[in-house]
Amino acid sequence: MIIVTKKGVTQDQLDHIRERIESLGLRTHMSRGESRTVIGCLGDESLLEHVPLLSIPGVEAVHQVLKPYKLASREFSPEPTEVPLGDTAIGGNELVVIAGPCSVEPGDMLSSTARHIRAAGARALRGGAFKPRSSPYSFQGMAEDGLKMLADVRSETGLPIVTEVMDTRQVDLVASYADVLQIGARNMQNFSLLTEVGRLRRPVLLKRGMSATLKDLLLAAEYIMSQGNSDVILCERGIRTFTTETRNTFDLAAIPVLKRETHLPVIADPSHAGGRRHLVAPLSYAAIAAGADGLIVEVHPDPETATSDGDQSLDFAEFDAFMDGLRPFVVAVKRGLAARA
Amino acid sequence: MIIVTKKGVTQDQLDHIRERIESLGLRTHMSRGESRTVIGCLGDESLLEHVPLLSIPGVEAVHQVLKPYKLASREFSPEPTEVPLGDTAIGGNELVVIAGPCSVEPGDMLSSTARHIRAAGARALRGGAFKPRSSPYSFQGMAEDGLKMLADVRSETGLPIVTEVMDTRQVDLVASYADVLQIGARNMQNFSLLTEVGRLRRPVLLKRGMSATLKDLLLAAEYIMSQGNSDVILCERGIRTFTTETRNTFDLAAIPVLKRETHLPVIADPSHAGGRRHLVAPLSYAAIAAGADGLIVEVHPDPETATSDGDQSLDFAEFDAFMDGLRPFVVAVKRGLAARA
Amino acid sequence: MIIVTKKGVTQDQLDHIRERIESLGLRTHMSRGESRTVIGCLGDESLLEHVPLLSIPGVEAVHQVLKPYKLASREFSPEPTEVPLGDTAIGGNELVVIAGPCSVEPGDMLSSTARHIRAAGARALRGGAFKPRSSPYSFQGMAEDGLKMLADVRSETGLPIVTEVMDTRQVDLVASYADVLQIGARNMQNFSLLTEVGRLRRPVLLKRGMSATLKDLLLAAEYIMSQGNSDVILCERGIRTFTTETRNTFDLAAIPVLKRETHLPVIADPSHAGGRRHLVAPLSYAAIAAGADGLIVEVHPDPETATSDGDQSLDFAEFDAFMDGLRPFVVAVKRGLAARA
C-alpha cells in the first residue's frame, strides 16, 4: 500500500500515520517530495484491508500495490488450470463448445437439441432449470423436474450437464444432477452462494456480473477457491454500458487480460453478450481469436417458440453452420475442436 | 407491444406475424407506412413476454407500450405508500433519518452510536451483521451475535433495527431480530432472496443495484410485492459509471423519476454513493431537495478504527452538524424532522 | 509519480528505471517490499508526462501523485473566482439563473422570453445561434442573424448574453456579440477551440463532456486558463451512462467535488441533464443544495413549437413557478437570488 499525503501535511500527522501503520505490523518508508510525502507500507498488505486509511488526517490518496486475489492469480499458479468436463477439459488445447437451450422445457426439445449439438461437435449441454428473470411474471423454469430431464438426457447422450444454481438452498440439489454448476451474472456477488459452491468438489462456471470489473470477477472466483474448490471457469458475457445497439457490451479485451492475470480457463457467452442471433458467430470467432478456451451458446430447435431468449438462440441449421464456421479460427489459434459425428 | 417490420417485408411474413400474435389471444392493428409496416398488438401485453418477437422473420424492432411492473406502479396505487418504522413511517411527511455503523462490532460501539444518533434525531439504527464484501479475506460480519447485539440495543434505545439479509437460509433468522430487512445492491437481482422476503410481513429496504435501471429496480420490488409484501422502501445508493472521483455515481434524478413512477417511498444512501465523508452532507441536502423520503447514513464513533467503510462514516460531532445542516432543507420542502433530544 | 515494479524485477531493470527517471532531472527513492519494489519519483512530475513508464521493462503500475492541472486547482488559488456577468457575478453569494430558449428563432419569441425571464429574476439570457445537432438534417441555428437578435434583445433588456461557439473561425464573431461564450459538451475536448477562447478576455461557460471525468473537465479549463483567460464557469449537464430513464445522468456529486478541487464557479444545467420538463425543478433544487453557484435553464413561450429541445423547456408560467420554488433552497444555503420585478 502506498499512502500519499496532502499538501501541507504536518509532522504530527505524519507521525500519526506512521504509528498507525507500524502498529499493525508493517514497516514504513517515507519519501518526501516538494509538496507531498509518499509513505510506502512494507509487509503483509492484507493487514491494511480493514483500515480506512483515507480517514486518517493528512492522507490524500491511497494506492494498492498487491493484487487482492491470491489463489486465482497467475503468480500463485503459473500453469493453466484445466477443468475436467466429461471426456475433455476446459483450459487445455481443445476449444470446447457448450450448447443448449436457455431453459429446459417440457417435451422432446431438450433431448433432440442434445443429440443435435453432440453430433455437431458440442461437448456439454447447457439448459436452465432455475431461471433468473427480471420480471416475476416471466417463466421461472421447471425446477427439479428440469434437472431430472437434464440427467435423463445425459444418460441418453453422454453429454455432461451445465446448469444454473440461484439459491444456497438448492446447491446440493443442483449438484446432485449437474456436472458443472453455473453462477449467473446477477449472482456473481452473491457471496453466500459463492461460498456454498466453494464447498463442493464440482466445477463452477462463473459468469461476470454486468457491472463487475475483472478484479471483482477474480475476487468472486477467490471466494469459491478459498473454500477449496479450484475448478472455476470464468465467463465473459458482456457488461452494461451506454450502448443500446446490442443487449450488452461484449468486453473482448477481458479475455486476454484474464488469461494473463489468472490460470483459470476463460470462456465467452456470445448469445447473452450480443443478444441477437446474427451476432453469435462473429462474437464467437473473435473470442477464439482473442484466446478464449471455450464458448457457451444458446441453441433451440424453434427459437420462435422458445420460452426465453429466443432472439439470441440458433436453430439447428444455424448451429451446424456456426460450428463449421468456427473451424478456420480454431485452426488459426492452433487448437483442436471436436469432430462432427 | 408495437412491432415494426423490416423494409421489404413480404405479405406472407406479415400474415405470419399477425397469426402468431392473434393465436396468443391479442388483436392486431396494421399501419402501413411507405417503407415499413407498424403492427399494434392490443390486449394483454404480458402474454407476449415469453415470445421472441425479434426472431420472427420480417420483424425489425419491438417497442413495449405497457410497463412491466404493476403492483409497484403509481397507476396501480395513486396514493403514496407509508411504510411503518417504529413510531414513524417512511413515505409520509417526515423526513426519516436511519443511521449507524456499517458493521456491528464487538464492544460498546453499537450502543453508544445508537444513543448518540437517537439524541440527534435519527429514527432507526442501521448496522450489518452479515456483510457482503468483495474479498473473501475481508471482515464478513458477526452473524447472529451481531443480530443479538442489535436487538439488545433496540431494547435499550427503542430504535427499530435495519439490517441486511444476504442468504435465503437466513431470512427467518434475520426477520426474528430485524424491524426492516435490507437487500443490498449486489443482491437486488437475487430473485430467490426477493421472493423469500416477499413472503414475510416485514418492511424491506431494497437498494438499487450498481447497474440496475429504474425499471429493473421496480421489477425487483415487484418480486417482493407479488408475494404479498407491499412494504418496500426503495434506496438510491449510486450506480457504476466511468467516473472515478466518487465511489459510485449518485443518480439524483432517480429520486423524482421514481416518485413519479411508483407509490413506494424512496430514500437515499449518501455514504455509499459518494464514498467520502465530506460528500455525505451535500448529497443528503440534494436528496431532500429532490424529494427523497429519508436518508440512510453511516456513523461510527471513531471512523479511523471502523472494521468497514470508515472512509465514508461520520463521527458523532460530524453527525450532529449533519443533522443540524439538514433542517433548512427539510423546511424548504415543507417536511418534518425529528427534534434533537 | 510512484512506480511499482513487477514481481521478480531484476537489479538491472531497477537500475535502468532509476537511471531513466534521474536522467530527466528527478530524484528517486526506492522502497523494497517482499515481492515488489516501489520507486518514488521526487521533483517536477510534469517532466514525466511524456514518458511511457509502463513500457520500461520491470514496471507493473504507475500512480500519479500530483494533479495534472495547476491554474484551475484550489491549491493554486484558494479564494473562489467570481466571474462577472452584467450587474452581478457567478461564484459569489448570489445564486445566478441564466435562462432562455435552446435556439434563437425568428420573430418575437426571443424578446418576449428575455423580458419574461428578467422579470422573474434571471440575470442573463441564453440562446443558441450556432447549434450542434446530432443529425445534419436538424435545424442548425440562425448563425450571425441569431447573434444580432441576441444583441438587440440585450439592448432592449440589459440582460447579458450567453451563447455557444462551435468553430474556431467563429470565435471573434461570437465574441463581438456575446458576453459569455459557451463551449458545449461535444466540444469540451476541442482543444483548438479551447485555446482560441483562452486568447479572449471574455468569460467562458464550459460544459462537461458526456464522458468526461472531472479531471478531464479541469484540464479543459486549464487549456483556456493557460492562454490567459481565467474567467471560466464550469457546468455539470449530465453524463452518459447505462441509464435510459433520463436523457443523461445528472452527476450531482460533481458539484461538491469540483467546489473542493477548484476555485472556479460551478453551475448546473438541469434541462439537458434530465431532458424532461418535470425534472428541471427537482434537479435545480438539488444542485443549489449541493453548492452550485448558478443554473442555466431552457425557457420557451410555447415549448410545443420550439425548434429544438422543446421537451425540456419550461413555458413562462412554469418558469415563474420554478423561480418561486427556488427561493426556499436559496435561503437554506444562505445565498441571494434576484428579486422578481
Place this chain on the structure above:
Amino acid sequence: MIIVTKKGVTQDQLDHIRERIESLGLRTHMSRGESRTVIGCLGDESLLEHVPLLSIPGVEAVHQVLKPYKLASREFSPEPTEVPLGDTAIGGNELVVIAGPCSVEPGDMLSSTARHIRAAGARALRGGAFKPRSSPYSFQGMAEDGLKMLADVRSETGLPIVTEVMDTRQVDLVASYADVLQIGARNMQNFSLLTEVGRLRRPVLLKRGMSATLKDLLLAAEYIMSQGNSDVILCERGIRTFTTETRNTFDLAAIPVLKRETHLPVIADPSHAGGRRHLVAPLSYAAIAAGADGLIVEVHPDPETATSDGDQSLDFAEFDAFMDGLRPFVVAVKRGLAARA
C-alpha cells in the same frame, strides 16, 4: 414515428395530437388499446424531427421507426463502399493495415518506421502532426513541419499518409499533404469540422467518440456524406465504460453491427482500445475475425522514448511478429493481406 399516449388520455388530447401531426403533412393511424392509444405517423418522418412530441399533453412515449441516417445506411447503398488508399482500397477483399507512430517527431524516426512497416506489409503510414492532448502541458505535435515530414516520407516510400485534422482552419492545409484525413474520437461530434471535411474529395477516417452510440457515429458520417464526400472509413477504437483494466472498452460487436447497418468500411484501432502493447495482437485478431476491413496500429522504433502513447506502441520486432500473427486469421476470413517485402 409511433406515439404512445398516457393512460386516461382525453378525446380532446387525442384530437390535438392528430391535428398537430397531420398539420405537418403526415397521416395518422390510431390503435386504441385497453388503457393506451397508439398513434402511428405515416409519411416523411423527418418532418417530425424538430417537434417536441413529448411536450404535447397526453403523450407518454415516442418511438422512432425510421433510421435518422440515410446516405450511410445499407438500405441506401446495398453494395459495400471501397475507399481508395494508394494502390489498394479499404472495404474490399484485402485486410488493410495502417501503421506508424502516434506523433510525428523530429529526426529519422518517421522515415525508418515507414520503411519498416512497408516491408512488413502495411499499406499506409499514420502519424499525428496536430495532436489532441488532454493536458495543455503535453506535447501538441509538430504542426505543418510534421505534415511536411509525412509528405517527404510518402515520396520516399510511396505509402499514403493518414493524419489527423483538429481545426476547421487547418482542413485545407492538412488536405494539401494528407491522403486520408483522420477525425479523432474527441472531435467526432465537432460538426463544423465534419462539414468542412465533407466539402473535400478526400477520404476521411472517422473515429468513434468515447461515448458515441453507433447511431451517433453513423450520423457523424452522414454529416460528411451529406456535403458530398462519401469516402468515409469508420473506426472502432474503444468506448468509455466503468472498466479500468484497459484504457478503453473495445466494443467488438460494433464491427458486425456496423457492417450490417452501413455500406461504409469499418476498421479497428487496437492500440487505443486496449492501451497496452500486449493487447494489440489479440484485439486485432478478434477484429479480423469479426469482419473488420482493416487495422490502424501504433508502431515506434523505441516506444520507451516516444513523445506520446509509448505504452501502446509496438516496436519493429513486435510489429513483424504481429503481422505474421495476423495471417492465419486473414486466411480464416478468406481475405488477402499484403505480402512481406
